[in-house]
Amino acid sequence: EKHLVLLRDGRTLIGFLRSIDQFANLVLHQTVERIHVGKKYGDIPRGIFVVRGENVVLLGEIDLEKESDTPLQQVSIEEILEEQRVEQQAKQESEKLKVQALKERGLSVPRADTLDEY
Template identity: 95%
Template sequence: MNYMPGTASLIEDINKKHLVLLRDGRTLIGFLRSIDQFANLVLHQTVERIHVGKKYGDIPRGIFVVRGENVVLLGEIDLEKESDTPLQQVSIEEILEEQRVEQQTKLEAEELKVQALKDPGLSIPRADTLDEY
């Protein structure tokens, strides 16, 4: 096997199933159909996988074009071991509700931290208020 520099090394991975972790935290799983010199990807039969605790759900997304600068991690999925997971697959509706509850819990915890720091006179800028500075 010859070593190819840059994204050319992914040519051997065309038509294989891959997991792609995006910069915004989303996880995509699909078949790599195309790649260019900027690491832009075209995925086919793509699903967006959402994990919450020990549950996961897949949302079908079809053909998905990913700009290379948004890719954090790209890895081939071993089709023989794909079903060997300790996670429980649930419906799309259930995983979206679990995700909403998890996000709400995190938001409430963040608000408690901000309030706890405000009481003694400390303050920290929150991500949603950084534009004011």
């Protein structure tokens, strides 16, 4: 069965589920990493993929009959990676402006990489 897996880091994998255990550890075969940007998407072939259960956010079966009924446009890997890079840069600029505006008002936001997880 073809499945979609959403990972904790935000990546989306699509592949054939070959194995799963009680910890939700997965083995996916003929896996592709799907990148979405706006109304476009691109698939990067990844082959056999082993995923630790702690990284799985969502696992769902894909209906093969409805798979092609998508309003999204498939583009090349290079094009989707470039659009993803542009989107991430815009997001970083927006975040910088937000932090700057907060600083001007006397507020500070701790950076996510400096926060203690526990």
